[in-house]
Amino acid sequence: MSKQADRARQFFKDLKKGPVAPIYFVHGEETYLLDRAVEAIVEAAAPEGTNDFNLDTFQGRSASGDAIRSAAEMLPMMSKRRLVVVRDMQEIPLSELGQLEDYFANPSPTTCLILHARTAQKKIDGRSGIIKKLKKAAEVCEFKALYENEIPAFLERQAARRGMRLSRQVVQYLVDAVGTDMAELEQSLEKIDLYIGAAPEGGGRQVDIDEVQEIIAHTRVRTVFDLTDALGARNYQQALLIMERMLLDGQSALVISHMISRHFRIVARLQDPALRSANNSDAARAVGVSPFFLKDYQRHARTFAPDELASILRQMLEVDVALKSSPVPDRVILELLFARICMKALPQRA
Template sequence: MGKKLDNARNFFRTLKKSEAAPVYFIWGEETMMLDEAVAAIIKHAAPEGTNDFNFDSFHGREANMDSVVSACEMLPMMAKRRVVLMRDSQEVPLSELDRLSSYLDNPSPSTCLIVHAQTAKKKFDGRKAVVKKLKKAGVSCEFASLYENEVAEILDSRAGRRGLRLLPVVSAYLVAAVGTDLATLDQALDKIDLYIGPNESGTKELRVVDEAIVREVVADTKVRSVFELTDAVGERKFEDALHIVANMLRNGESAIGSVAMLARHFRIVARLQDPSVRNLTRNQKASAVRVSPFFLKDYERHARTFGLRDIENIRSQLLRVDRALKSSSLDDKTLLEQLIYDICFREAAA
């Protein structure tokens, strides 16, 4: 199990077992889990429900920190505590957010302040004093974009609640098609559920979702762009890869997501070089690395191009670029172009 999902599970598990904290700071790229965390904290802090007297909500740039602090310092009326929610704090200038600092030194014990930051499109500078103080003032948790193996497990669980059973290749296809964002994947499951319709037998038997169904229902635009990129990089076609990346960024696709898909690609390529996989049949190989047999030949071709030492170096570069995308002042396009250059040229010469 990956650390990211474990962090989220530990947050929800601990929340149920502990008293409501005076401050919660939750942030990250995984929007659906952030929303679920906000709802869970509010329910935990105000189990009797919220009302106009004991609940205040502020949003992003519209939030005035003096008003937020005033709301936090008010006493609850006919309730154990007040709940103050500040959504999208990543949109608040840090100079303005810093006005929370003195309140965080001594937060009201009768108020639960929830500070939410959605960082998929706008990063939050964790080096700033007020951000460090937010993390220390109460309970904090990062809901980062999940790893693919974590998403597959959640997909299977959410599909099961709808009476669906996803074949392994379907989970892999969905992640390739729409990424690892749970909200988008949940919408895809809704579409599949509606497309298949109720179980005609009237039993509770799970309805099987195969590759033909998911291809019919879920648009594969992103699949094409991702596979075009991984194929160009896998063939060390530098100019083609640069062109594809430029188009992906222009179309609003995440640079972090692109790096994640490249990392997935090279994990599969490395897995195909494992002796326990190398001698399997085509369908067995596809099942072992959780890809469609239709795409297997491309991964096998790249497995012949890149040795294990090459792949280890590439994966180190991917990790470095992933961190830089989340913290560096360099723009996403520059970081991705340098990454592609390193894979296409430096690794070839290694």
């Protein structure tokens, strides 16, 4: 388990132990855990439940700093504590958040102010003075997207809570077909749960791969294969159109980059001479994909030369760093990557 996962788990444990802090700031790329964090804070701050008198909710751009501060400074009515929840804080201009500077320095002891920010699409400038003051005043937890090798444990835990057992093959299929977004994976488990019905008396339910393939539409992996197919065909314009569609659908540039990188790592591994003669089951197991998707990876392994794949993988490392730290727009970084892959005449480095 990563240090990030350890910190997230500790955050939820601390909430149960108490005491409740006057300000919480939860932010990050993983929307599923962010939503769970807000729910857990609300439950800890108002174990008796909430009511309209003592709960105010603000949303993104429509929220003003003055209105948030006024709500937080009000006294609770027939309750121990007021709750003020601000969702999508990343959409609030820093000038508006500046109206809360005095409140951060001296928060109301009878209010729990929860600030929630989804940063997959829009980052928050941690260098700004008001964000630094917020972090100093609040209990803070960042929920980054899980690494791919952490997803199987998540799936197994969530399935066990529903009384289901997932084979390794089922887990890998879900990762390939759905992706690593925890909310979408949870929705997939919900579909499987409803489909296979109640557990037999005295035991859990074993989930078979045939059932999962029937239930789960693999739209996400089809999208990334559309993109990698376009890149493999050196079709720059088509790759740009698919990328644009993915961004409009809410996919982050960093996630798109990770999906492309994972794809080409698998393609490179399939060029190992030992795997060329292996049967499909052994080859799929060796590279960690579902046999259902193996033929697509094998096709791309025949398309790219080994030195091309090595170059692409080096570029993917540069792109990962650039998306996390460069002031250049994410879309431009991806466009440059696609150009390097699709147009051999271009230099390998920007």
